[in-house]
Amino acid sequence: MAGSALNDARLCHHGQRPGTPVVVASLEQAYEDCRQETARWAKTFYLGTLLMPPAKRRAIWAIYVWCRRTDELMDSAEAQALPQKQLEQRLEQWEQRTRGFFRGEVRDGLDLVMVDTLERYPQPLQPYLDMIEGQRMDLRQHRYATFKELALYCYRVAGTVGLMTQEVMGRDPAYTSAPWSDAPDTSEAAVALGIANQLTNILRDVGEDRSRGRIYLPQDDLMRFGYGEDQLLAGVVNDNWRALMRFQVERARQWFARSEAGVRWLAPDARWPVWASLRLYRGILDVIEQHDYDVFNKRAFVPRTGKLLDLPFSFVVAQVR
Structure with a gap:
């Protein structure tokens, strides 16, 4: 108690x-x-x-x-x-x-x-x-003109989770106990992981969100790749859509990469689970690619077997990074 x-x-x-x-x-x-x-x-x-x-x-x-x-x-x-x-x-x-x-x-x-x-x-x-x-x-708001607008939304609904949980995760005492310790603030990396997860959610759930009248992909990106909102609502998968999604997937991976810098400072008992969650969630992006970016008809998820097989790799990464 x-x-x-x-x-x-x-x-x-x-x-x-x-x-x-x-x-x-x-x-x-x-x-x-x-x-x-x-x-x-x-x-x-x-x-x-x-x-x-x-x-x-x-x-x-x-x-x-x-x-x-x-x-x-x-x-x-x-x-x-x-x-x-x-x-x-x-x-x-x-x-x-x-x-x-x-x-x-x-x-x-x-x-x-x-x-x-x-x-x-x-x-x-x-x-x-x-x-x-x-x-x-x-x-x-059901549309986002630019990624800057979308990033604010992603921070609020997901980046905040990193801030809520970072005190639970804790920091490695080896970096915080000594007077000369210079461990950086992990808040930025924690927020980045939340944003990366939310961007992944958005890409996975494009088809589901359109049924609610919501389009999270930035409007200027749709224009840049020549893909119309009417095509998205109809679930059209063409070369323009694939190019647009490749760009979005790479953006999400960049946010995952930004989050990695903070994991090394976490308490030892938190590094493995955080790496495991990061790697498994990032794996959804790989599945989207394997489905040739058809998120309208195929739901992207990492199978349970894949999750279990990845755990030892995540453990090794947690020890060396």
């Missing part, structure tokens, strides 16, 4: 005053619920978390579930049927609830594990607010 912050947590429901008694799951059960949800919805990510020590993996599961619930406010089947004003209200309520568990308020099991996680691994509120703002972008 956690210490003072969790013991002092104020339990409240929507509209109830702090201090009103409510029934929530035990801390152990709440973490188990987060584990199950992560395993169900993020198989590649979940596999990487299993390489972490128990305390760290549980914190990562809690953060993942908070992020997924944030995303579901906009992207669930239920949300798709709601008017914009109601979606805005949901985001506002979620923001207030998030500010609440940073103050130690608990309404349910997710709040409970987040309060525990924040006590064990203190971190700022701002990345959480930035992610919610990313959901507001999805509410208002």
Whole structure:
């Protein structure tokens, strides 16, 4: 059981005053619920978390579930049927609830594990607010004129995850304990990995996103490669599309490369899982290429066998880089 912050947590429901008694799951059960949800919805990510020590993996599961619930406010089947004003209200309520568990308020099991996680691994509120703002972008903006616009969106909905989790990962004491230590800030690399993952999601999910009326590929890139929005909506795979996608895949790989610089500074028990997650997620780009960039009719994913076979390679990389 956690210490003072969790013991002092104020339990409240929507509209109830702090201090009103409510029934929530035990801390152990709440973490188990987060584990199950992560395993169900993020198989590649979940596999990487299993390489972490128990305390760290549980914190990562809690953060993942908070992020997924944030995303579901906009992207669930239920949300798709709601008017914009109601979606805005949901985001506002979620923001207030998030500010609440940073103050130690608990309404349910997710709040409970987040309060525990924040006590064990203190971190700022701002990345959480930035992610919610990313959901507001999805509410208002369905096209992106330039990559600069898209990069801001990618930071908010995914780069923030790097900032949320870097305190959980920790730094190698060998670089931080000595007075002469000059280990750099890993925040930039953490954000880069989140952006790389989101760019990969965008390329994998082009076909799915178009059914929601969303096109994330920058409009100026579509024009540059002579590929029209009407063709994208129709799922046309031609030479122009392949050239456009080759460019996008290479851009995503560059962001993965930028993220690698920070992994070496992480705590030893975090380097292997981070390398494994990075390599496995980057592998989706390889599958997109193998499918000849047909993301409209073929879903790109790394098979379970491929994931397991890559783990020893990730371990070796974690030791030498």
